[in-house]
Amino acid sequence: MKRSVLLSVNGERREVFIKPNSTLLEVLRDELLLTGAKEACGSGECGACTVLVDGKPVNSCITLAMEAEGKAIETIEGLSKEGKLHPLQEAFIDHHAFQCGFCTPGMIMSAKAFLKRSPEPTKEEIRNAISGNICRCTGYENAVDAILDTAVGTEK
Ligand code: FES
Ligand code: FES
Known part of the structure; x- marks a missing residue:
């Protein structure tokens, strides 16, 4: 039976x-029409569905939407402000850090x-941080460079 949940x-x-x-992913995509988070593996392995819940990355394909009630959910759609992309989004474009974009x-x-x-990370720390986000197109290096560039003197 369905019930009302306030997110x-x-x-x-x-x-x-x-x-x-x-799942949180189903609700974001199918109910709220926020289709930035993607479903690929559907089993918590690839990170394509990553969103933030109270600031922490979660695989929304294996998170129940009800678990996120009363918590702050952030999706990629919330990053740009007044038509201006977030510095990470700008850096990913500048560094050609994606191809198909499904993982992005x-x-x-x-x-x-x-x-x-970790506002001043090393490349190794960045590689570890995105190790749960599988990309089938790129070699990750441009994404690592984009994240490193964003870390230097920009709003997070
Ligand atoms: S779709 Fe959620 S981890 Fe792969
Ligand atoms: S850019 Fe295609 S999966 Fe990462």
């Missing part, structure tokens, strides 16, 4: 009527959380 998504309160076993929203969300707790 905070990108700073907005959103009420949804969902089944107890609805999840990787950027992981990077955002990481830079918040």
Whole structure:
């Protein structure tokens, strides 16, 4: 049976009527039409569905939406402000850090959380931070460079 759940998504309160076993990814994509987080493996292995919950990256494909009630959910759609991309998004473009882009929203969300707790990272630390975000197209190096560039003197 469906029930009402109040979610905070990108700073907005959103009420949804969902089944107890609805995943956060299903609710974001199908109910709220926020399709930035992607479903690839659907089993917590690839990171394509990564969003932030209270600032921490989670695989939304294996997180129940009800678990996120009362917590701050951030998705890639919340990063740009007043038509201006987030510095990480700009850096990914500048560094040609994606090809098909399927992994990119999840990787950027992981990077955002990481830079918040490690504002001056090494390349090795960045590689570790995005190790849960699988990319089938690139060699990761451009993404690592983009994250490193963002770390230097920009808003997180
Ligand atoms: S789709 Fe969620 S981890 Fe792969
Ligand atoms: S850019 Fe295609 S999966 Fe990463």
